[in-house]
Each structure stands twice: as C-alpha cells, then as structure tokens.
Amino acid sequence: xxxxxxVFVLNGPNLNMLGLRQPKVYGRTTLADVEALCRRRAEExxxxxxxxxxxxxxxxxxxxxxxxxxxxxxxxxxxxxxHTSVAILDALYSAEKPVIEVHVSNVFxxxxxxxxxxxxxxxxxxxxxxxxxxxxxxxxxxxDQIRGARRKAR
Numbered sequence: 001x002x003x004x005x006x007v008f009v010l011n012g013p014n015l016n017m018l019g020l021r022q023p024k025v026y027g028r029t030t031l032a033d034v035e036a037l038c039r040r041r042a043e044e045x046x047x048x049x050x051x052x053x054x055x056x057x058x059x060x061x062x063x064x065x066x067x068x069x070x071x072x073x074x075x076x077x078x079x080x081x082x083h084t085s086v087a088i089l090d091a092l093y094s095a096e097k098p099v100i101e102v103h104v105s106n107v108f109x110x111x112x113x114x115x116x117x118x119x120x121x122x123x124x125x126x127x128x129x130x131x132x133x134x135x136x137x138x139x140x141x142x143x144d145q146i147r148g149a150r151r152k153a154r
Contacts, residue, residue, distance in 0.1 A: 005072035011053035012079030045143040064091035092122035100138035
C-alpha cells in the first residue's frame with residue numbers, strides 16, 4: 001500500500017495559546033484540539049499530517065524549506081508573521097507546493113494592519129474566520145489540489 005501524501009500544517013507565534021488567549025476572538029479550542037481535528041480529517045482524506053508550531057520566524061522558514069522535499073502541500077497559519085514576513089513569503093514561493101493560508105479569526109473585522117497578508121500571494125487559497133474548522137477545510141482543499149496534480153502528472 002502506498003504511503004499517504006504528507007501535508008505540513010504549520011502554525012506561527014502565539015498559536016500555542018489558542019483556547020487561552022483572547023477567547024472572544026479565537027474561541028476556547030486549543031491547538032491540541034486543532035491538531036486532533038487535522039489528524040482525523042487528514043486520515044479521512046487519505047493524507048498524513050506533520051503538525052508543528054513555533055514562535056520563531058526562522059524556524060517557520062526552515063520548516064517551509066523542508067516541505068519542498070518532504071511534503072505534498074502546506075497549510076499555514078503564520079499568526080502575526082502573516083502581516084510582517086517577507087522571509088516567509090519567499091520561503092513559500094521557493095517551496096513550490098500548494099499552500100492554503102488559514103486564520104481562525106476574521107482578520108478583516110479586526111485592526112487594519114491585519115488586512116494585509118504577505119502569505120496570500122504564495123497561497124493557492126485562503127480561509128479566514130471559520131474558526132478551527134478552517135484547518136479541516138484547508139486540508140480538503142489541499143487534498144483536492146494534490147489529487148489534481150497527481151492526475152496531471154500521469
């Protein structure tokens with residue numbers, strides 16, 4: 001039996017505080033709950049998940065670079081780096097993989113600086129404001145894109 005395609009689910013700064021930090025904005029779901037949700041949905045979709053979180057920009061960049069060879073696609077919630085990091089944008093372009101950008105909250109209902117994303121230009125899709133369900137939706141979108149790429153490669 002063939003191994004399922006691996007999807008990196010990468011989380012940036014402060015996402016380790018989900019469920020504790022600003023529950024009116026982010027809800028009570030923890031990052032561990034999000035990981036469990038991703039693992040369940042990935043299995044249903046025939047994917048494997050490599051789920052990670054860091055508060056360090058360089059580590060996130062390194063993981064994106066690693067995904068170039070090790071992953072079929074990337075789900076990324078870059079947290080605040082979404083709005084500040086050209087380094088993450090460049091890494092995502094270099095990965096040459098389908099990327100789905102996820103935000104738990106609706107960034108467009110928040111401060112204006114959150115309305116700009118350095119991640120979006122390198123993303124094949126963006127899911128905003130759907131809470132933790134956004135991660136499951138991102139995996140569905142990636143599964144479809146990965147299947148499509150494999151059909152074209154045949």
